[in-house]
Amino acid sequence: MSALPAPPSQTMSSVVCCIDDLERSALARLDKNTNGYYNAGADAEQTLKENVTAYQRYRLRPRALVDISHVDLTQTVLGHRVSMPIGVAPSAMQKLAHPDGECANARAAEAMGTIYTLSTISTSSIEEVAAAAPKAVKWFQLYVLKNRDMTQRMVERAERAGFSALVLTVDAQMFGKRLADVRNGFKLPPHLSLANFDEEYKKNVKGSVEQSSGISHFVTSQFDPSLCWTDLAWLRSITKLPVLVKGIMTPEDALLAAEHGAGGVIVSNHGGRQLDGCLAAVDALRPVVAALAGRLPVFMDGGVRRGTDVIKALALGAQMVFVGRPMLWGLAYDGQRGAQLALTLLRDELRLAMGLCGEQLTALGREG
Template sequence: MTLSSWTTSSVEEVASTGPGIRFFQLYVYKDRNVVVQLVRRAERAGFKAIVLTVDTPRLGRREADIKNRFTLPPYLTLKNFEGLDLGKMDRINDPGLASYAASQNDQSLSWKDVKWLQTITSLPILVKGVITAEDARLAIQAGAAGIIVSNHGARQLDYVPATIMALEEVVKAAQGRVPVFLDGGVRRGTDVFKALALGASGIFIGRPVVFSLAAEGEAGVRKVLQMLRDEFELTMALSGCRSLKEITRNHIVTDWDPPRAAGALARL
């Protein structure tokens, strides 16, 4: 589970819920002392990695938030920032988190910040928001321990490619030096299968968990995770794969592939 910096539950609250592997999603702020404090708290709470968000030096134009006049309800706050010298929480107003992010995010974010983070934590640093081979190579050169192919739920910049379309390019650029993960657009077990076949080391899901939580609470989340697992196992069985290692690129046909015999599982 990857916990956002902008969550309404603190790292300590989430850590107290029981065992599990947890990563901390970090944004880099103008006040680097705030970054240090957040990283230290994540370390003390037992989080296993820092997920550095690199595609949000500025918040995208999120028209749904503007249309819906999104604001946090008065009974919710960004818990990870309580007690920190980061300005008043009431700066979070229409349109949502935009004014807060614009006032606090460091727009000069660069690859040097990956190296700087390595000086303040021994946790592995995963770079989230990479969708090109060039950025994958730069991330690895900067010392990233892993890459998450992500377009921020398609909420940052219109017309960026779907992550499944960008995945193979990034995997090839990484050349096995670091694990490459994917998030975005995963709705079925077949989506997980396709991502693994294209070289992903693992898959993150977001909206299915949020939607199921809203609909049926914890039971809903358990149900959606089981659905994805069942669909994935069925896909493996019907594709003749007895283990994850047997899921290969040959199971996928893409529009950029040269023509070949039919029989692959899916066309992207």
């Protein structure tokens, strides 16, 4: 199993050889506010935990004597060739992890030949990320704001900058209650800012995320809680890009996404940060895949921490998985190199799992 060279300070006993190692290392490097913001889930964190543990209820059925001398992880996703079915989920404010923030994360995805998704509430702008990783397949995650003009401007900027899909997040019209953030009074430090919002807009926003009232107030005051399915028509009318709906957890909503012209769905519960008590993301996959019956590509994120998690999600019908926190831990560990290490670890573990399974992704059973 390969790993990038270790940072100079790393000793043999602290070699990072799995995502859990990267997590431990990042926890030691990040301050309390950032640790809280990155790692917390909503309320009692049931869903946060279950996103990770749910994979353990699925068992793999390996097939023997299959030629695995070449395990091919490449595939075509929405018309783009990618090197593996593991991409980068959108996560806000990546400069909290490392000064190069989103640009380093996007460069890591570019170097690994996979998809980078940029958050609306990023600390590097759409244009900066596009310039940093011109060859990466880039998707732009969209929060629809009450201010539709501002929303439209962002969509147009993403399209102009070469992003090839929009990821419309539909599970955050209200802001999940994350106790760590409440306790820490989380806010963005003064040297960072939400780079996709122009100064004029931010000046007019009461309780901006950089001010004392923090992100919860920003979301509550800016995101449009009235967003509903018919707004997909509006979004599709202002862009040529495919719109992927992120935050689908039921077959009913998957079918509505298809009816309203989505280009795909991302099964996700926002990494357990929104509705606590929501089912684990991997458990939501099978019914969604069955309902859509091939009408739309199905992607997923939530709790992916090892290659065997990826193969299970693929076997349950996901075309590709995305990772959130592991990339932030990688960034905190060593900027672009750390983010690349996270993707390398997962890719190599997936290749191993596929080889040991005899590459038969469909030959899986469920226990428990």
